Amino acid sequence: AQTVTQSQPEMSVQEAETVTLSCTYDTSENNYYLFWYKQPPSRQMILVIRQEAYKQQNATENRFSVNFQKAAKSFSLKISDSQLGDTAMYFCAFMKPETGANNLFFGTGTRLTVIP
Amino acid sequence: SAVISQKPSRDICQRGTSLTIQCQVDSQVTMMFWYRQQPGQSLTLIATANQGSEATYESGFVIDKFPISRPNLTFSTLTVSNMSPEDSSIYLCSVSQGAIEKLFFGSGTQLSVL
Numbered sequence: 001a002q003t004v005t006q007s008q009p010e011m012s013v014q015e016a017e018t019v020t021l022s023c024t025y026d027t028s029e030n031n032y033y034l035f036w037y038k039q040p041p042s043r044q045m046i047l048v049i050r051q052e053a054y055k056q057q058n059a060t061e062n063r064f065s066v067n068f069q070k071a072a073k074s075f076s077l078k079i080s081d082s083q084l085g086d087t088a089m090y091f092c093a094f095m096k097p098e099t100g101a102n103n104l105f106f107g108t109g110t111r112l113t114v115i116p
Numbered sequence: 117s118a119v120i121s122q123k124p125s126r127d128i129c130q131r132g133t134s135l136t137i138q139c140q141v142d143s144q145v146t147m148m149f150w151y152r153q154q155p156g157q158s159l160t161l162i163a164t165a166n167q168g169s170e171a172t173y174e175s176g177f178v179i180d181k182f183p184i185s186r187p188n189l190t191f192s193t194l195t196v197s198n199m200s201p202e203d204s205s206i207y208l209c210s211v212s213q214g215a216i217e218k219l220f221f222g223s224g225t226q227l228s229v230l
Contacts, residue, residue, distance in 0.1 A: 037221075043206055045159070045221035091158060104219065106158040 002027045004094050006107035013082045014115050020067075021077045021110045023092030029053075033095040034068065034075045039109075040088040048090070051075065082114045118143055118213045120222035128228045129199055136195045137225045139209030144189035146212065150182070153206040153224070162207075165192045199229045 003026045013019035025034070036048040051059045051068050058066050063083075067076045079086055092107040119142040129135050139148065150162040163171045163184055171184040186192045196203050209222040 043208075043224035043226065045208065045210070047219070104161070108158045 002029075002094050002096070002103075002105045004092050004105050004107035006092055006110050008110045009108070010111045010113070012113040012115055013079070015082055015084060017082055018078060018080045019082055019112065021079075021090050021092075021112065023075045023077070023107055025073050025075065025092070025094050025105075027073070027094065027096075029096055031097060033097060034066075035093040035095070035104075036064070036066070036075075036077045037091045037093060037106075038086075038088045039091065040085075045091070049077065079112075084114050084116060086112060087114045088112060117218075118145060118211050118220045120209060120211060120220060122209050122222035122225055124225055125223065126226035126228075128230060130230055131200055133199055134195055134197045135199065135227060136193050137207055137209070139192045139194070139222055141190045141211050143213070146189070148186060148192045149210045149212070149219075150184065150192075150194045151208040151210060151221075153208060155204070159208065162194070196227065199227075201229045203227065204229045 005024045007022055032053045034051045038046045038048050049059050049061045049064050049066055051066055058068050063080045065078045089109045089111050091109045093104055095104045121140045123138045127135055148165045151159040152162050153159050161174050162177045162182055163173045165171045165184045165186040167186045167189050181197055183195045204227055206224045206226050208224045210219055212219055
């Protein structure tokens with residue numbers, strides 16, 4: 001079975017600074033997807049960034065980037081120039097492509113607070 | 117991206133009653149999913165709802181407790197039956213649109229059972 005571990009229950013960062021959220025996972029699969037989702041107080045889960053395991057290049061979306069270390073099974077999220085709107089729960093997730101969204105495993109989340 | 121509307125946004129219910137949660141999507145989607153997020157916890161998949169077939173339930177969830185309807189490609193309902201305080205959670209609808217890894221979520225239903 002796949003497991004996703006987020007070892008930081010809570011983190012805080014000063015506005016405009018950079019913060020890195022950690023995620024590790026355990027799988028015997030070679031092909032899979034990794035995701036970071038953001039859940040603000042509005043409760044909606046918003047996709048922040050996605051990484052395909054077969055791609056060596058780290059995914060980047062504006063201020064959000066990942067450090068994907070396949071051998072180490074590590075998938076950290078870096079948020080640059082943190083903004084107050086980044087305050088939210090962040091969930092790391094793993095998906096095996098052949099089983100699709102009905103086999104999406106979430107970590108326990110990291111609560112990020114951006115301090116003005 | 118798909119726009120998903122969930123109703124109600126929140127509700128407070130009495131023990132032993134049932135609540136039906138609606139999920140409406142602005143475009144046709146093949147796969148719809150229902151998740152539960154217990155307080156302070158991550159998301160757990162309840163079931164997969166495909167149009168024209170019975171929902172597929174994950175281990176620990178049964179149809180009698182969480183009946184699901186999927187009458188068409190844009191709508192689904194989840195009923196939480198015979199509720200107890202342990203059912204107090206956020207329930208989220210999600211859909212897969214296009215590639216299987218493109219998953220979108222509704223804003224959830226915050227359920228409190230007294």
